[in-house]
Amino acid sequence: MxxxxxxxxxxxxxxxxxxxxxxxxxxxxxxxxxxxxxxxxxxxxxxxxxxxxxxxxxxxxxxxxxxxxxxxxxxxxxxxxxxxxxxxxxxxxxxxxxxxxxxxxxxxxxxxxxxxxxxxxxxxxxxxxxxxxxxxxxxxxxxxxxxxxxxxxxxxxxxxxxxxxxxxxxxxxxxxxxxxxxxxxxxxxxxxxxxxxxxxxxxxxxxxxxxxxxxxxxxSAQLCAEQEQLLDELLAPQFSQAYHLDLSLDITFLENQTTLLRARLIRMWLAKLGFTMPSRTQLQLIWDEVAEAKHDANPKFILNSVEIRRYSGRLYAVKNAKDITNWSQSISLNELISLPDRIGSICLQTDENKFGKLKMDSVGMLSLDVIKDAECLRVIFNPEGLVAHPVGRNHSRKMKKLFQEYNVPSWLRRRTPIVMDGENVVAVLGVFVDQKYQGQDCEVLWSK
Missing domain, CATH: 3.40.50.620 (HUPs)
Incomplete structure (x- = not known):
């Protein structure tokens, strides 16, 4: 024992x-x-x-x-x-x-x-x-x-x-x-x-x-593991150049690498995201059918339960996800609410100490005076028919156009939280704050 x-x-x-x-x-x-x-x-x-x-x-x-x-x-x-x-x-x-x-x-x-x-x-x-x-x-x-x-x-x-x-x-x-x-x-x-x-x-x-x-x-298994670890350490500088904070991989950078190095970087990317390693054939198909597809195509490759997609010159690994288009929940100041399908939690914070220990990213600042006058604050995911006027823009535009201009991939457009005041867009988390609600005394926080 x-x-x-x-x-x-x-x-x-x-x-x-x-x-x-x-x-x-x-x-x-x-x-x-x-x-x-x-x-x-x-x-x-x-x-x-x-x-x-x-x-x-x-x-x-x-x-x-x-x-x-x-x-x-x-x-x-x-x-x-x-x-x-x-x-x-x-x-x-x-x-x-x-x-x-x-x-x-x-x-x-x-x-x-x-x-x-x-x-x-x-x-x-x-x-x-x-x-x-x-x-x-x-x-x-x-x-x-x-x-x-x-x-x-x-x-x-x-x-x-x-x-x-x-x-x-x-x-x-x-x-x-x-x-x-x-x-x-x-x-x-x-x-x-x-x-x-x-x-x-x-x-x-x-x-x-x-x-x-x-x-x-x-x-033998330990020796193989050590060799893999050493290779990852040696290639860390190249990987950091190809990898972006939104978990994507830069196609232009990959195009300038040798075939072997490119394949290794894609494997490192998938391993970092916790996905199953592709076979050599699958790896080649990811490159040929997704990364190198025609410019106007919307390609995808199914790798087990993950879709490998391309958008704006980058590769993305997209998990199969639930349809949360019709999800909606009201939100009040300094209230932490959980989003569906493991998207995280959000709050509109005026009290800096209330959620100080939680790891949350600031995604926008709002005017407290305007928010207090809001008739019904809620969080939704359906951008259909919405119009907004982002800070720094001269005009209002439909959400569909704004998502394109802000380079939000198509598969994320119904998985990005939208804070609403009645029928008005307050903020699209991680993308923009509406000009009407701009301020410095209420922070929008998102824990992904």
Whole structure:
């Protein structure tokens, strides 16, 4: 037990800060069951850290409801807050069931993460071997062969795999020693899945022939990861020239690079945004069909759940998003309101101390006298039929024309918050303030 807990603790403390919260990806299998137990022990040493467990219910097994209930019971016994999320997988999408389940799982888990949280997942050294061999089967380069990192940034938090240096045998021994029970997913023995085939048919033979094979894979994966990190460091100056604050990539800069360097910069861009790496063919299609499309075209390339788009000489990666055109909510002074679909929060601030600790960007200044006389302040996303007179402009113009003039990409025009006073535009966040409402005593803040 002490050895596994030391492994766990070493991983948890290898980051310079301790989190306010640990979020456990809790399937109920032996790996996550041990992870739950170790997290509970760890919390006794660091009681200021909150621990929660999130169970993703895929509905793929007849036993799924029973597993969820069992997970809830274990968390209750340890005093860990438990959350269950049901997801539906599109099995006709053409993607493998493994990938669909994994993507859905991480999408759900990301919704539970706040800044600096640790998302704990239960992968171990045997999983690392499987991941390495799957990458080798796909013909991956160093990025894919670096497999799973023990710690990696994820959205605004970190994914931590505190058991990555332990083996499946170590984990099961700990579970038996502590008298733990866990769920057994019958799909784990289904050899139709590549990972299971490697786990049951390939890895045991490798391990029998070469007992140090697992350690060798770990070493190769680490060397690949180090080479990738070094390459990113060397190319950081070029990447900073191509990358813009609106998360886009400059096409003109890319055109002046070699084919290899251009491809690398696009990969770095997608990695920074947290998206799945494209294949070599997909990378070439992104360049040929989007970046190099005719000037008057509106091209896009679907990369998993992301659209690669072009606008005003730049590449953008656009996530599939909900239609929030008809969303509307009233807002008052010094009131923080949450925007839909993870767009952030906004407030109209006159009291500088009220939201001082929140990380919010100033996007405009308003006249407090005019705002106090406003008949009905609200936030909307539908620009249809609206007219505005931005500060510094001589005339009013339709919103459609203003979005074009301010270079707002077409896919953002119904996802950019608009503050309204009755039927009048007060401000379009991140774009302009209307001349009538210009002032210096009320600040428009937006936390994205």
């Amino acid at each position: 002490s050895s596994l807990f030391e492994t766990f603790t070493s991983a948890m403390q290898s980051i310079t800060h301790q989190p306010k919260r640990i979020v456990i990806a809790f399937s109920g299998g032996v790996d996550s069951r041990v992870l739950l137990e170790l997290s509970s022990i760890y919390q006794k040493t660091f009681p200021s850290i909150a621990v929660i467990a999130v169970h993703v219910h895929h509905g793929l097994s007849a036993n799924a409801d029973e597993w969820a209930q069992q997970c809830s019971t274990w968390c209750e016994q340890l005093g860990v807050s438990f959350f269950i999320e049901k997801v539906t997988l599109d099995e006709n999408s053409g993607e493998s069931l493994e990938k669909l389940a994994r993507d859905a799982r991480y999408q759900v888990l990301s919704q539970y993460l706040d800044d600096g949280d640790f998302l704990l997942t239960g992968q171990h050294s045997d999983d690392q071997v499987e991941t390495f061999l799957l990458a080798l089967k796909r013909g991956s380069g160093p990025k894919g062969l670096s497999s799973m990192a023990q710690i990696m940034p994820f959205r605004n938090a970190f994914i931590v795999r505190p058991l990555l240096a332990a083996s499946r045998t170590d984990i099961e021994a700990f579970a038996h020693q502590k008298g733990l029970s866990w769920v057994e997913d019958e799909s784990n023995t289904d050899l139709r899945f590549d990972r299971n085939f490697i786990r049951h048919e390939i890895s045991p033979r490798f391990q029998q022939r070469w007992p140090s094979f697992s350690a060798s894979v770990q070493r």
